[in-house]
Amino acid sequence: MSSRLAAQPPPGPRGLAFPRRFLAFRRQPLVFLTRLARDYGDVAAARLGPRTIVLVSDPELIREILVVRGREFIKSQALERARLLLGQGLLTSEGELHLRERRMIQPAFHRERIAGYGRVMTELAARFGGGWSAGQVVDMAAEMMRLTLSVVGRTLFGADVAAEAAEISAALTDAMGLMGRVTNPLAPLLDRLPLPATRRFQRARARLDATIYRLIGERRERAGTGEAEGDLLSLLLSARDPEGGGPLDDRQLRDEALTLFLAGHETTANALAWTWYLLARNPEAEARLHGELDTVLDGRPATVEDYGRLPYTVRVLTESMRLYPPAWAVGRQALRPLEVGGYALPARQPILMAPWVVHRDARWFPEPEHFDPDRWLPEREAALPRFAYFPFGGGARKCIGESFAWMEAVLVLATLARSWRPRLLPGPAVQPLPLITLRPLGGIPMRLEPR
Secondary structure (H helix, E strand, C coil): CCCCCCCCCCCCCCCCHHHHHHHHHHHHHHHHHHHHHHHHEEEEEECCCCCCEEEECCHHHHHHHHHHHHEEECCCCHHHHHHHHHCCCCCCCHHHHHHHHHHHHHHCCCCHHHHHHHHHHEEEEEHHHCCCCCCCCHHHHHHHHHHHHHHHHHHCCCCCHHEEEHHHHHHHHHHHHHHHHCCCCHHHHHHHHHHHHHHHHHHHHHHHHCCCCCCHHHHHCCCCCCCCCCCCHHHHHEEEECCCCCCCCHHHHHHHHHHHHHHHHHHHHHHHHHHHHHHHCHHHHHHHHHHHHHHCCCCCHHHHHHHHHHHHHHHHHHHHHCCCCCCCCCEEECCCCEEEEEEEEECCCCCEEEEHHHCCCCCCCCCCCCCCCCHHCHHHHHHCCHHHHHCCCHHHHHCHHHHHHHHHHHHHHHHHHHHCCECCCCCCCCCEEEECEEEECCCCEECCCEE
């Protein structure tokens, strides 16, 4: 970027076909964005109905937007819309409020505390795998959602939510459906109409609120007992409003807790589900994973201490998130007119940076559709531009729970893959469903095969 405004807008499709482009983007956003970058380059614009989006796919420009000049951008319209569900929590807040919230929550994700969480992660994963039976057919996406919900409930909230996992997951799916209206220019009107989708969203939000307010109430009752002191919820209950000096009110507590509750399990569940899918389709990589687990664990359950002893397991998950990044697009808006890559952008211009597109760029990843965990050997990874891979975002808004997510994904995968080898059922390949996160369309049906 430079301070001199360029004269021309970014290249992209022109003409009066923008209603058709809008429909193409709504129906297949991953295909649309991939073609836009391929046809028009690292900074490309497309008019979609009344709006124009700019897609930035160059790693250095992505670093400029997210890190170097991060203060010149605000969150995307999608995150603004997420306030309908999440309120003013860490994910949706801006400026000084976001910084205060991040400082308040950060202690829950300190290294020592995450190590303590790791013991709970392996315990719950072992118990979960112990409930599986040989030959059982499961939706692996739903299974991983249930497991990660249990993990986040126990680690961050000191509560058992396993019995509610199915209801919570269904409510989250319904809530995400309404978030998809972000590209619809009639969304503000539709949100006020008693349409089926709107009613489903309202019921889903009420269901999620019921769980969060119950957790807050239970944690208040245990306050001062020493039980689960230092977990996320206890930190929030002891926090003080920087403006008023008093404790956070129930609405503030709800917004922060719901944000971390949902963000703390959704992305990890998707990463694990896609990993099982890829391992089943790549038997050589699966065999190498099993070999590492057999050598390192030698028949015993995984422990927190094993986290640093499983490099191939880490590479498998890294490559899985390259091909199927849970956060498939990162959005920003320019605060003022500025220049990106030599092209002028107006204030409030929606900008997308899509890990789905960049992670599959052959300039950085030869044979990009091929699942190859050895791309992440240290010497090969060192040759990559910094933002050729950014599944957790970057800059001041980088995912606060990244270390938590890595610990959970590695320990859960190691614990379950030590004993199980899930097989895909015959049928067409599973397709990605790009909602707020990248879910598998229709789930991932698998048959459980013991090792």
